[in-house]
Amino acid sequence: MKKIIFAMMLIFPMMGMAQNTWEAPQNKDKQTKTETTERTSLFEKTTKVIDAKYLAGAVPVVNGNVVFTLDKDVPGMTADQIYDKVRDVLAEVVAEPNQVKEMSKVAVDDKASHTVGARLSEWLVFRKSALSLDQTLFNYQLIAKVSDGHLHLTMERMGYLYEMDRTDTKGMETKAEEWITDEWALNKKGNKLSKYSGKFRCKTIDRKDNIFGRVCKALGVNY
Structure with missing residues (x-):
């Protein structure tokens, strides 16, 4: 056992x-x-998701020119009141640190005709780090025409000067019409940004939204 x-x-x-x-x-x-x-x-x-605001139709072309337009009714405000507020915003933009002081200014200041305009030359920064800075000089105009209860503001005559100070390669000078339109900055389907001009398109649209949004806020209307 x-x-x-x-x-x-x-x-x-x-x-x-x-x-x-x-x-x-x-x-x-x-x-x-x-x-x-x-x-x-x-x-x-x-797959990188691209905001629709940068895709097809986001950059309007009027008579062959790229023109962003803000048409807004401003109830309860006179032309003088709208003019003063818009001028204040343009003056703030001109004074920003990214502006080229010798170039940027309020160029048209005509309260009698309720027209105010600014010419801007500023730096748009694509990417910034401790070792590198990718940016372009961005030139454009803002023109506002106001009447009682209404604002018509345009951003136009846009152009870019990119890497013009480099000695190892040739820089680029171009207009918005030849660089950020759907034809130049998007693929054929209109759902992807160009590798080169896409960043210019996005930053320009962002800058337009920034300025138009600030004007609307000053007037107390939605953008």
Whole structure:
């Protein structure tokens, strides 16, 4: 009887070892699959979602020229009141630190005709870090014509001077009409930005929204 019990004691550990040996490859296989999935995910392409405000139709062309227009009813305000508020905003824009002081100014200040305009030459920054600065000089005009209860503001005559001070390559001087329109800055389907002119298009639209939004806020109307 003792011999039988002793034999059974020898068999049970071996069965336990056999079971552990069988389970080990399963865990290893599972781990291998997980690692493979993780490595694969690192190389998967992600689709960048582009805000619709930068895509087809975002840059209007009027008679061959790029012109952004803000037409707003301003209930309860006289032409003089609207004029004063718009002029204040343009004066603030002209005084911003990104402006070229010798170039940017309020060029038209005619309250009698309720027309105010500014000529701007400023730096648009695409990317800035401790080691590099990617930017372009952006030239444009803002022209506001107001009447009782209404504002008509345009942003037009836009152009870019890019990397003109570099000695290792030729810089670029171009107009908005030849660089940020749908034809130049989007693919044929109109759902992707050009690798080169796309950043100019986006920054220009952002700047337009910034200025038009500030004017609307000053007038107490929605942009």
